[in-house]
Amino acid sequence: MRPSILTVNAGSSSLRFAIYEAGEEPRLCSSGKVDRIDPNGFAGATDALQDWLGRQPSARSIVAVGHRVVHGMKRSEPERVTARLLKDLRRIRAYDPDHLPNEITLIETLLRHYPEWMPVACFDTAFHHAMPSAARLLPLPRRYIDKGIVRYGFHGLSYSYLMEELRRLDPRAANGRLILAHLGNGASIAAVHRGKPMDTSMSFTSAAGLVMGTRAGDIDPGLLRFFMRTGGMSVERFDEMITRKSGLLGLSGTTADVRDLLAKENHDPHAAEALEVFCYQARKWIGSFAAVLGGIDTLVFTAGIGENAPEIRRRICQGLGFLGIELDQRRNTRNAAVISRNESRVTVRVIRTNEEIVIARYVSRMLRKG
Numbered sequence: 608m609r610p611s612i613l614t615v616n617a618g619s620s621s622l623r624f625a626i627y628e629a630g631e632e633p634r635l636c637s638s639g640k641v642d643r644i645d646p647n648g649f650a651g652a653t654d655a656l657q658d659w660l661g662r663q664p665s666a667r668s669i670v671a672v673g674h675r676v677v678h679g680m681k682r683s684e685p686e687r688v689t690a691r692l693l694k695d696l697r698r699i700r701a702y703d704p705d706h707l708p709n710e711i712t713l714i715e716t717l718l719r720h721y722p723e724w725m726p727v728a729c730f731d732t733a734f735h736h737a738m739p740s741a742a743r744l745l746p747l748p749r750r751y752i753d754k755g756i757v758r759y760g761f762h763g764l765s766y767s768y769l770m771e772e773l774r775r776l777d778p779r780a781a782n783g784r785l786i787l788a789h790l791g792n793g794a795s796i797a798a799v800h801r802g803k804p805m806d807t808s809m810s811f812t813s814a815a816g817l818v819m820g821t822r823a824g825d826i827d828p829g830l831l832r833f834f835m836r837t838g839g840m841s842v843e844r845f846d847e848m849i850t851r852k853s854g855l856l857g858l859s860g861t862t863a864d865v866r867d868l869l870a871k872e873n874h875d876p877h878a879a880e881a882l883e884v885f886c887y888q889a890r891k892w893i894g895s896f897a898a899v900l901g902g903i904d905t906l907v908f909t910a911g912i913g914e915n916a917p918e919i920r921r922r923i924c925q926g927l928g929f930l931g932i933e934l935d936q937r938r939n940t941r942n943a944a945v946i947s948r949n950e951s952r953v954t955v956r957v958i959r960t961n962e963e964i965v966i967a968r969y970v971s972r973m974l975r976k977g
């Protein structure tokens with residue numbers, strides 16, 4: 608049996624895992640997932656992962672495990688997990704209290720049960736690490752910047768996958784002016800030029816930027832004081848409001864799910880408004896990143912909404928003809944790989960993202976390098 612790699616991807620309420628055979632292009636052997644994990648029940652999910660591992664014949668050949676780690680601070684590359692890295696991650700727990708504590712628990716649990724597997728951390732922030740300082744710096748007092756309170760950006764494994772796919776599909780386009788739109792329950796966009804990250808909508812935390820399923824995205828920072836002073840709201844409740852009760856869920860009052868919103872928008876004005884604000888903000892971000900890049904050559908849609916919701920892509924792109932974006936309605940409806948018209952100056956693509964294989968490729972490369 609050839610050596611294989613376990614990939615684990617711990618979300619705030621889900622845990623996804625897969626086993627790949629290591630190699631130049633890792634081959635998927637099996638995968639699984641635990642959904643709807645209660646915020647206090649993450650230990651149960653790691654038990655489920657261990658049960659699952661016990662049932663997989665390919666688990667016997669695992670030699671390394673690649674962890675998606677949401678925050679890597681200044682790290683630009685995947686890294687073997689050491690005591691020092693774990694210490695660093697524990698220190699920055701508060702950067703992302705929804706993800707980091709679960710991810711640390713998972714790393715520690717697997718280390719304890721399978722000490723012979725080489726653990727590797729693959730950071731969701733790494734893709735953006737070389738952003739120009741104008742995009743990276745938050746206009747805060749300098750002492751906070753010095754402490755690392757800057758824009759990091761997220762969804763980096765997904766963006767890495769899109770870049771690898773683009774290099775394969777159209778190397779010239781991969782080198783051009785790109786806007787990558789990762790539109791899922793969490794949503795962000797990134798501007799890339801000559802293969803280099805130029806800017807992204809998420810910031811120090813993944814709460815920033817676009818309107819999302821349950822996150823508000825960018826809002827007036829003065830709201831914190833307003834809610835604390837007038838409603839006696841605590842910081843915890845404010846955070847819960849803007850990360851779990853806002854966005855599409857907040858505006859519609861019923862659901863964060865785009866499929867459900869599309870199904871009921873005709874008879875539910877709040878559902879219609881939620882979708883309108885989502886598409887409006889996405890269009891606004893695309894326009895601002897077009898300004899950052901001095902124009903666009905390629906626009907890529909990915910993740911649950913980006914890959915599967917032609918109607919949302921149509922609404923976002925409506926009115927962007929001035930940038931050279933023209934969709935072909937038939938291609939768009941079919942979720943085709945290229946959804947722009949032949950005459951469109953901008954090539955608009957749909958690419959199905961795959962964060963797990965990016966992790967497996969990184970770990971494979973580390974294994975080859977020894």
Ligand code: AMP
Pocket residue numbers: 790791792793820863864865866867910911912915916
């Ligand atoms: P993700 O977080 O990438 O799994 O994306 C989840 C989002 O994708 C949810 O809002 C879903 O409603 C949306 N989505 C998934 N499939 C479809 C579809 N066929 N049509 C519209 N939205 C979809």
